[in-house]
Amino acid sequence: MPPELTGTELDHLLTLPALLAARAKLQPDDEALVILERRLNWRELEQATARVAAGLHQRGVRAGDHIGICMGNSVEWVLTWYAAAHLGAAVVALNTRWKDEEFAWAIDYADVSVLVYCERLQTAQLAAMVERVRPSLPKLRHFLLVDGEAGTRPSWAEDFNGLETSSAALPACMAQPASITLIQFTSGSTARPKGVMLTQAGMLANARGSSGALGMRASDRYFSPRPFFHVAGSTGGILRSLVTGACLISIPAFDENAAIDVLRRERCQLVSGNDTMFLKLLASVDAGGGVHGLMLRGGQAAAGPEVQRQIYDRLGVPGLCCSYGLSEASPGVSFSRWNDPLEDRIAGLMWPLPGVQVQIRDPQSGALMAPGTAAEIFIKGPSVMVGYYKLPEATRAVLDEQGWLATGDLGVLEASGQLRFIGRLKDVIRVGGENLAPAELEDLLLRHPAVSAVQVVSVPDERLGEVPAAFVLLRRDATLDEAALIAWARTRIAGFKVPRYVWLVASFDDVMTGSGKPQKNLLRERALKLKQQS
DSSP states (O other), X not given: OOOOOOHHHHHTOOSHXXXXXXXXXXXTTSEEEEETTEEEEHHHHHHHHHHHHHHHHHTTOOTTOEEEEESSXXXXXXXXXXXXXXXXXXXXXXXXXXXXXXXHHHHHHTTOOEEEEOSOBTTXXXXXXXXXXXXGOTTOOEEEESSOXXXXXXXXXXXXXXXXXXXXXXXXXXXXXXXXXXXXXXXXXXXXXXXXXXXXXXXXXXXXXXXXXXXXXXXXXXXXXXXXXXXXXXXXXXXXXXXXXXXXXXXXXXXXXXHHHHXXXXXXXXXXXXXXXXXXXXXXXHHHTSOTTOOOOEEEEEXXXXXXXXXXXXXXXXXXXXXXXXGGGSSXXXXXXXXXXXXXXXXXXXXXXXXXXXXXXXXXXXXXOOTTOEEEEEEESTTSOSEETTOHHHHHHHBOTTOOEEEEEEEEEOTTSOEEEEEEGGGOEXXXXXXXXXXXXHHXXXXXXXXXXXXXXXXXXXXXXXXXXXXEEEOTTOOOOHHHHHHHHHTTSOGGGXXXXXXXXXXXXXXXXXXXXXXXXXXXXXXXXXXXXX
């Protein structure tokens, strides 16, 4: 068994470079990172990070600078972040699904001076996008292309490999616990995304608390396909590996068949994903003949009760944990523990992470609510953001002077101290004066044997104000009509919760964010058009 860092030792390792150096000393020959054909042990990871940091410093990167990364999960993504942390610089995580205008706006807003990017990711032609928007980005001084061929790389772009082979001198470490290490964009479904500023110590504390809930060990092989440009992938993937010494295994972009192959080939014990990813994994397992070769002991699923139960029953993951978080919290707020009673985990009962305080308040009056009452979740703790970059008014709107963050989420704090997340306050559907959380109806519809995935939104109604509508993806070879599903739901749920409209879809891929979250605003627009047509 690999040696473990004690809790006291971790208490004093509050920056990414300090912890990386400790890992390289304690576990030099243990695998640290596996992505596609590249494998690095902890010593190699630290050495490569030092070369990249030296190369970036040689190109003028200093403490407080911002380095943009636009590519899929890769060794280069990890090296760039660790190197930036050594220099006291921050990484700006850029969504690979953005189009020209979004991409250019984000780089300008976040004051990015160095861009690390790849040629393409799946169907996204990233290098071509960079070339198109480059003239409008005067703040960008250096372009570092990861996988471009020498013959096609433009003259103004450098080869990232030049950093990895750098012979420049490594400067003194400038990392501080309070250094901003990541600017993470919010989803931005209704307005421009905001840049969430997260610190080195805050993100490490979050990774440490969540990995403890998952029961992660230095000997584990941990598969996290969640995108590194989302904080669930950076904290929940890269930093969990760093704080525990477990080997992180990933893939550039999520694909269910590739994910199953990696889980088997790398003999992974732990896995992390959201509901969309797990539903695709379940469909892949069904199509491929079961779970033969999987060795999963546990993991994290950001998913509702029915998806949780299916993962447990059909994938056979006994230590599966549920979680709740948001970008502004680095991201974890609460987790069930791997050894909590199964029914508690499936029901979504979670414990606040160490150091995280939770209150349930009335969103209008601010009054504290009694245990068991649903209202807005407020949190406070070391992982809460410093604020939104260059947006002081938006920061003050959600973060008070005492450090309490208004999450905009609906939840219940039980008398036991466990938190249960219900849904986004803005997504709650008011049906004739009654409140319906879309997740509740989604969870019910997923219990139908023909249903593979579902998203519920609201549509206007002249009599009731608004009513629920469901977009439904059926399982492979299943048949079901809309009226039959509505009738099935009517016998199992209160009348006001029954979907008034059901539309069958072939996929949700076109409405997903890069991090695998459904864009409810796009689905609402689609539902409104379909309702008008019908």
